[in-house]
Amino acid sequence: NGANMRFASRMLLFLFGLQLLVGCAGLTAAIESRNVPGRSVDKAAAFYFSVPEGASADDRKIVQALVDEFRVRGLKVAAEASKAEARYVVAVDFVDKSSATTGSVPVSQTQFEPIRNVNGLPVGFVQTGSTTEVPYAADYRVRTVHVSLSTSEGVVWNGLIVSEANALSAHSRCIVRELVRRLGVDYNAQTRIDIACRNR
Numbered sequence: 001n002g003a004n005m006r007f008a009s010r011m012l013l014f015l016f017g018l019q020l021l022v023g024c025a026g027l028t029a030a031i032e033s034r035n036v037p038g039r040s041v042d043k044a045a046a047f048y049f050s051v052p053e054g055a056s057a058d059d060r061k062i063v064q065a066l067v068d069e070f071r072v073r074g075l076k077v078a079a080e081a082s083k084a085e086a087r088y089v090v091a092v093d094f095v096d097k098s099s100a101t102t103g104s105v106p107v108s109q110t111q112f113e114p115i116r117n118v119n120g121l122p123v124g125f126v127q128t129g130s131t132t133e134v135p136y137a138a139d140y141r142v143r144t145v146h147v148s149l150s151t152s153e154g155v156v157w158n159g160l161i162v163s164e165a166n167a168l169s170a171h172s173r174c175i176v177r178e179l180v181r182r183l184g185v186d187y188n189a190q191t192r193i194d195i196a197c198r199n200r
Contacts, residue, residue: 027193029163029175033182039156041088041149041184048078048086052093058169062145063092065172069180088149088156095144096165104133141165147179157184171195 035041047070051063070077078086110129114122145168147159159179161168168175174197 027167027171027175027195028190029161029168029178029193031178031182031187031189031191032158032160033179033185033187034158034160035184035186036154036156036158039154041157043075043184045087046076046078046082046085047088047090047149048083049090049092052091059092059094062094062168062172062176065176066090066092066147066180068173069177073180073183088151091148091150093146095146097142097144099140099142102135104135106131107134143168145176159183173197 049063049067052059055063067077108129108131110127112125112127115124115126117123141164143161143163143165145161145163147161148155149157159182161175161179163175171193174193174195177197178191178193
């Protein structure tokens, strides 16, 4: 809906102001967890995950990562056959945005010029340097994953992940973990992702 799209757009602007992948800092993703005022999440209740219609293989992978993380944290996930028993419906939506960046980077070049004597014979070399601007262009795709928990009375919690799409696909479980661990807690930050999380 419109509120969710504004929520996603705000987070995209936040993300574009920061680096997606930061050299030595490793992989990061924008994570937001937001409780609806006056509502709380009952973690003893059952949760049913609604898979978006026409979901791609990558979409289903992320939904499954969410399901797995809920179970790891001891939360009850209702199967399709028993979804009527679930108190919460977990809806997952995806927004993709492609962007291109262009610019230039300075590249230093070194030349060696010969030193000649009065007879024109080379007797040595002198080092000279110059800097050339080399242009570059890069395309990247950003994925926004919006997760909401609803009861018959309405939405009680919203979560958001914004990440470079290939990174999200490759490390979906580890990125999703950073959101699920903040379920029911207000949080909004560019978050470092432990890409070795599946080994623990």
